[in-house]
Amino acid sequence: MKKIFITRRIPENGLAMLREKGFTLVLSEKPRPLSKRELIKELKKNPYDAVLCLLTDTIDKDVFDAAPSVKIFANFAVGFNNIALEEAKKRGVVITNTPGASTESVSEFTLALILNAARRVNEGDRFMRAGKFKGWGPPMFGRDIKGMTLGIVGSGRIGAEVAKKALRGFEMKIIYYDVIRNELLEKEYGARFVSTLEELLRTADVVSLHVSLLPSTKHLINKERLAMMKKTAYLVNTSRGPVIDENALVDALKNGVIAGAGLDVFEFEPKTAKGLTRIENVVLTPHIAAGTEIARQEMARLAVTNLIAFFDGKTPPNVVV
Numbered sequence: 001m002k003k004i005f006i007t008r009r010i011p012e013n014g015l016a017m018l019r020e021k022g023f024t025l026v027l028s029e030k031p032r033p034l035s036k037r038e039l040i041k042e043l044k045k046n047p048y049d050a051v052l053c054l055l056t057d058t059i060d061k062d063v064f065d066a067a068p069s070v071k072i073f074a075n076f077a078v079g080f081n082n083i084a085l086e087e088a089k090k091r092g093v094v095i096t097n098t099p100g101a102s103t104e105s106v107s108e109f110t111l112a113l114i115l116n117a118a119r120r121v122n123e124g125d126r127f128m129r130a131g132k133f134k135g136w137g138p139p140m141f142g143r144d145i146k147g148m149t150l151g152i153v154g155s156g157r158i159g160a161e162v163a164k165k166a167l168r169g170f171e172m173k174i175i176y177y178d179v180i181r182n183e184l185l186e187k188e189y190g191a192r193f194v195s196t197l198e199e200l201l202r203t204a205d206v207v208s209l210h211v212s213l214l215p216s217t218k219h220l221i222n223k224e225r226l227a228m229m230k231k232t233a234y235l236v237n238t239s240r241g242p243v244i245d246e247n248a249l250v251d252a253l254k255n256g257v258i259a260g261a262g263l264d265v266f267e268f269e270p271k272t273a274k275g276l277t278r279i280e281n282v283v284l285t286p287h288i289a290a291g292t293e294i295a296r297q298e299m300a301r302l303a304v305t306n307l308i309a310f311f312d313g314k315t316p317p318n319v320v321v
């Protein structure tokens with residue numbers, strides 16, 4: 001019977017699907033990601049047929065070397081920047097992901113960060129907890145997002161859904177930049193394509209990042225590009241941390257280069273850049289944009305569906321390589 005190693009407990013619906021098919025499951029019960037050394041040790045212990053891994057697992061040459069019997073790594077994530085794809089391809093190891101499972105959840109959360117940054121919800125919360133509230137008064141606090149221009153960077157599944165919600169729910173104007181044009185976004189949501197990232201950064205009141213992490217998108221937002229943004233603009237990132245040069249962002253926030261930010265992902269997760277957590281005008285969340293029950297269960301279902309299809313001799317629905 002095929003043996004699958006699961007690097008961390010995933011929702012029960014996925015495990016039940018695998019058990020029903022008769023797979024032998026070995027599950028890491030640690031309440032944290034395995035270190036690379038722990039993962040390699042486990043893989044060397046048993047000749048597994050498959051691994052269900054998380055975005056916190058680095059799947060590289062050393063891991064492939066430790067697991068020559070593993071024919072498929074099913075990533076429990078949309079992104080796959082944690083996996084050495086070229087190495088997998090070279091060895092004929094199949095890699096799958098879970099596209100679409102968290103589009104709704106991440107797009108909703110992106111709106112939460114946009115609203116939080118502009119309306120300063122977290123600052124209000126801290127004010128209350130510090131016992132500083134002395135009663136209502138006329139001073140101004142926060143800005144309306146209605147009518148603001150939202151700049152979507154990366155108009156794939158999540159970027160397009162953020163655009164839809166921002167337009168229909170909050171009457172924001174949408175511009176977008178991508179290496180591939182999204183006709184649907186233009187036709188359905190009146191989004192205007194801008195041909196350079198620089199133009200988007202100069203025009204948008206809110207910049208929201210939705211690109212995959214690739215060599216070409218690492219530090220896509222750096223010191224020079226932050227300086228192109230409006231002083232009144234907000235930067236939101238629910239994609240992957242390294243898309244932003246986080247140290248440069250800390251400087252930009254401290255020096256008033258931009259008005260604020262909302263971040264769910266960090267360059268060196270779980271660490272944050274020096275000084276980031278002491279800045280007032282930034283909302284920080286621990287990579288939870290896809291953390292809802294519905295999204296997590298759908299991620300489990302898709303990851304497991306890929307494994308089952310593979311061992312049924314079919315092409316898994318979400319093959320990356």
Ligand code: NAD
Binds near residue numbers: 100156212
């Ligand atoms: P997607 O593949 O549908 O969209 C990515 C888009 O980025 C594509 O349209 C692509 O053309 C574009 N792109 C690639 N390189 C670019 C570049 N250099 N400049 C501009 N655009 C570029 O992916 P998706 O499902 O929309 O997910 C987007 C990302 O969100 C994922 O890769 C993942 O890293 C991240 N994500 C984060 C969470 C979270 O919990 N915070 C959850 C799910 C996904």
